[in-house]
Amino acid sequence: MRSSLKEQIGFFLRCRIPIFFSLLMVLLFFMPIHSVQINYFRPAIGLICVYYWRLNRGSLFSWGSAFCIGFIIDVYSSSPFGVNILLLMLVNGTTGWLARYFQAASFNVRWLIFSLSALFYMLIKWLFLMSYFWDYLPLAEITMGYFSTVMFYPLIATINAWVATRFLPPENIDEQ
Amino acid sequence: MKRRKVLLIPFGELKTFFRRLFVAILFLIAFFGILLSNVDSLVVSAVDKVIIEVTGPAMQIVELPARAIHRIYTYFYDISHIYADNQQLRQENKQMMILQNKVRTLEVENQLLSRLLNYTPPPEATFVSAQIIAESGDNFTHLLLVYIGDSEVEKGQIVMSNESVIGRVDTVGKRYAKVILITDINSKIPVIIERTRTRGILSGNNTDRPQLIFTRSNADIEIGDVIVTSGVGGMFPAGLPIGLVNKVNNDGSVEVEPIADISRLEYVRIIDYGLSQDSEFLNDFAEGLDNAQ
Incomplete structure (x- = not known):
């Protein structure tokens, strides 16, 4: 049965919720905290969102989505333009591969996999930026950022899960 | 009879090919973005x-x-500290009264000497107040996004709190500007130690304690020394306070504590000393230092 244009547009927009919601979360976590110390505990929200959506609703989260989130993060950062795009596309690719094995795993297992992957991604970024600037970047702040990212994962995952069940089309009628 | 040639590539394979091409293009954009950001691409x-x-x-x-x-x-924080603040302000007020008298005398003396030397004073600074609307979202960068409205702001202009320098303008849009803080790894500011006139470069390292580099190995540096801009490079005027020496390590590296408490800032001042046209020089200078390092 052919659905109406309005329904098709509605369906198209619902399929774009993961990317729009991720962008909103990323912007939300850019807001000023007015504390230098707490600033170091800012989680890498883009990393969490890309990992979550790619693992849980991979068909609604494309390479282009990861690119867009990385793009926004790069604009709001002073690191070389493209670093976060490359990193999040790497996250997208590797999580897509991991999804084959862990899509049906329990939440705790997914969290554990995330904590290990986040460590890997942050180390890559750290090494890349050190070689780019040819300068040593202190590990303490990045370690704090890593731990806050891991600690924030359950909260962001719960919010994302709520969005998925409330607004997204059921998995068996995904767009692709 | 001629046989028509038919495209025999299945639609599914074509779709996969274009999808892979699209991903490859995205990777290439990111890769070239990194290359171009190194040369300050337009x-x-x-x-x-x-x-x-x-x-x-x-x-x-x-x-x-x-x-x-x-x-x-x-x-609520201010209310809880009101008594201590009041005591401190009374004490400061007494010291200020003494200083005020000294300043008046020095001002008159300065004017007389300037006239004698036919000295041309530097241009008057103008400033724009800008509201902070965003901070950097990760631990790898230290910057602010500020709302400038219709004010004219240029790349390279100095950004100050009420007390001291906190950074410089990096990118200017129509209504927003990106400010790189003195703690960011991209920040290199020529400075001088006020007490000993020892020159150096204040280099951000992504911690809340930027480092003083390129100072003489036998330089006389003590904890509490005030670090001010040296004016070298032509972008920042000389004598603006930035920080205090916090720690002198055994290896000769010096940690500096910024004077401004960035955590309590809601607004910043973007100051135009009419020097930002020369900002390219500072960039070249900083790059030259990096290469030398």
């Missing part, structure tokens, strides 16, 4: 400005609740 800068302009209004809305919470916190 393309990257223009894209940066457009995205900041588009997402800026959303950031302003997102920032509203954060500002309200911060104001409530500041209100």
